[in-house]
Amino acid sequence: MKNVKKEITKALGDELHEYLSLQKIDELLEVPKHENMGDLAFPCFELAKVFRKNPSQIAADLSASIKLSPLVVSTIKAVGPYVNFFYNKEAYTKELMTSVLKSAHTYGSHTFGNEKTIPMDLSSPNIAKPFSMGHLRSTVIGNAVGKILEKCGYNVVRINYLGDWGTQFGKLIAAYTLWGEGEKVRSNPIQELLALYVRFHEEAEKDASLVEMGRAWFVKLEKGDPEAIKLWKWFKEESLLSFKGIYNLLNVSFDSYKGESSHHQQSEEILTLLKEKGLLEESDGALVVRLDEEGLPPALIQKSDGTTLYTTRDLAAAIFRKKTYNHAASLYVVGNEQSLHFKQLRAVLKKMGYDWADEITHVPFGMMLKDGKKMSTRKGKVVFLEEALEKSIQFAKQNIEEKNPGLNQKEDVARKVGVGAVIFHDLKNDRLNDVEFSYEEMLKFEGGTAPYLQYTYARAKSILRKAEGDVTSYSFNAEDWGYAWSVVQKVAAFPEVIEQAAHYYDPSKVAKYLLKLAQSFNAYYANVRILETGSYQNGRLALTEAVAIVIGEGLRLLGVEVPEEM
Ligand code: ARG
CATH class of the missing domain: 1.10.730.10 (Isoleucyl-tRNA Synthetase; Domain 1)
Known part of the structure; x- marks a missing residue:
């Protein structure tokens, strides 16, 4: 069903396209003050100059020449310098009702998506931490965007890119080996792990050797050390159990839970590729890709201790998604504080020669504030x-x-x-x-x-x-x-x-x-x-x-x- 105003705009446009744009016509159309003047009126003053006629004459000519289905507009009448349109509400409504009731829940669907595939990165909470309000935003916005895209004929793949890899797990393992109690963690995993994480940051401020210890544990984890892997797996299982409780309540599901840890091994290939293309540069012992031409700060690819980074894993994941889904667009529903990260991601992929880099689409959102301030996990300031x-x-x-x-x-x-x-x-x-x-x-x-x-x-x-x-x-x-x-x-x-x-x-x-x-x-x-x-x-x-x-x-x-x- 067409919007009546749009139909009228179009019909006027057919007559006036040499003089006025559709947008201008749309702006000029107004709702008359009195009902007996019709439902919509088009003033002809502006046309007087180009036509060199008086506005009333133009209105009279237009009302005679304009073509509109009587099922949409029952009467078109010139009144002074205005063309007045009277909608055929009865016929219009009958047609609309027939169509809506017949289509039922498929009413409003489109086919322009042509079954093209769109992977969508959404929710993506960090394990061993509470599910934050930011992750709630990503989950509900992503879930809705996915359903809307499906209604337009796209094939959406929902990926929960768990934050299950990175230096923080070194810190957490270190904290657990120092102060952790198995029983406590088992009975209240998220809160206990968060407490350990918060304590680690507090004590590390006084004792720098802790930072070193955390780093060493992450190196072990990346190298596949059995003890590190065992603890990490356990933290991950407990976290997933708790997240799934939330997803059940929210009635949200995912097609894939491939998180950061699923891509850290491909990081080697990324490094090799970047080296071959001569894109890596050393900077204080770390490896970076310079993005000066793009007006962006360099992207950190490898730390000086040889471990991988968020960006490295995201590069691997992006390439994996293109290979796996041959997507039309790849969406990332992530807070706007990560805008720079996604710009860098796209820029590095482009430098690597991937012509699909522009398909990487960050769908950002604002922050959830508490008393006007950002909530901080590190300081334990979160709403559960x-x-x-x-x-x-x-x-x-x-x-x-x-x-x-x-x-x-x-x-x-x-x-x-x-x-x-x-x-x-x-x-x-x-x-x-x-x-x-x-x-x-x-x-x-x-x-x-x-x-x-x-x-x-x-x-x-x-x-x-x-x-x-x-x-x-x-x-x-x-x-x-x-x-x-x-x-x-x-x-x-x-x-x-x-x-x-x-x-x-x-x-x-x-x-x-x-x-x-x-x-x-x-x-x-x-x-x-x-x-x-x-x-x-x-x-x-x-x-x-x-x-x-x-x-x-x-x-x-x-x-x-x-x-x-x-
Ligand atoms: N785990 C991240 C965080 O909580 C979000 C991950 C977003 N997705 C991505 N592919 N980088 O901040």
Whole structure:
């Protein structure tokens, strides 16, 4: 279904393309002050100069020559210097409803992705550390972007690139051998390992030999020392168990868990390749690729002690992904504090001669702040995500007990609402903005929240359950248009919103759109008696069902589950 304004813009463009761009026409079109002047008006003042005619004459000529389907616009009338357009709301809405109800959850899908493969690096938490709010952002943004791209016909491969390799594991192993207790770690792995890590940093400030010890353990780990490997494996298993609990709650899954450790061995090949191409330079005993021409600082490839680095492993992983997936684009949903890293990654790959380097696409997002400041793992200043999710679910439960204690499947609804609130709290913001973490904001279940949308969906569903009769032919009451038309136009806009969200990798476009749709529908619900029997009931029910379809599908794309009753 086409947007009516777009159709009119196009039709005007066919007449005026020599003088005005489509964008200019779009800007000129205005909503008349009085309803009896139509739904949209085009002023002809600007054309007077080029046509050397008076604006009223131009309006009269245009209204006679412009071609628009009577199914879209019923009347075109010149009034003074304006061309006024009257929409054919009835025909337009009938066609839209037929199409939405027939397509059901496939409404809004596109095929422009042509089944091309897009690997997406998302979530990617660091083992032996708590799952941070930054990782939550990556997980929920990535999950939503993936679903939106799939709806546009792409084949998305979700890769959880675990941070399971690097100097920090040397430090952690050192700390464990010094102060660790097996029992404690087993019973509360993440918190215990974090405590060891924090203690290591504190004591290393006083005792420099610890730094040396940590480094030595990482060298051992890279060389495959059995004791180092055994401890590292154990930390990783415990961490994964805890992460998977979070993924279950969030209802997110991955196609691959290939993390940094899966690529450290390929680092040798990367070094050889870089050497062959003469790209490596020594700098204080370390090996770097200079990126002066690109205006970037040099990329560190190997430390002076011979160990590999984050960038080295990412180079290996990028090459592996191109070989494995022959991708159209390779996405990295990672915080914007790593922008430089991804610029360097792309630049080094380009220098290595890979013509696909530009397919590396960083999808950055802002930070999650606490009291206006970045949260720091090293200092132990983090909000534990599981705690946040549990709090939200608890709050949802309380709400249900107060407002609807007889509800079926309370536990399941509370989980969907509580988790939905956390996810949506993140997604409704432009992804580049920093988000202040606030329980108060997150647990507000009204206004621009997931519970508000879930509630609107459940309300629509309950109306449909109460109504009898099948929804096959629809009539619309002209008196309803005041509230119905804005709902209709929003329903019609869904496919375009999806396309935009895919183009900008931006789920907030869907989130904001859903809030507007729900607002229009709730105003419609408050002012129009949807269930009143008579010849218009079918039309009203069709609109209600269309809204339920779009909200349900929109929330699914955002990774928010929707209960049928609330
Ligand atoms: N583990 C990293 C971190 O927590 C994020 C990894 C992002 N992905 C990548 N391919 N570099 O900061």
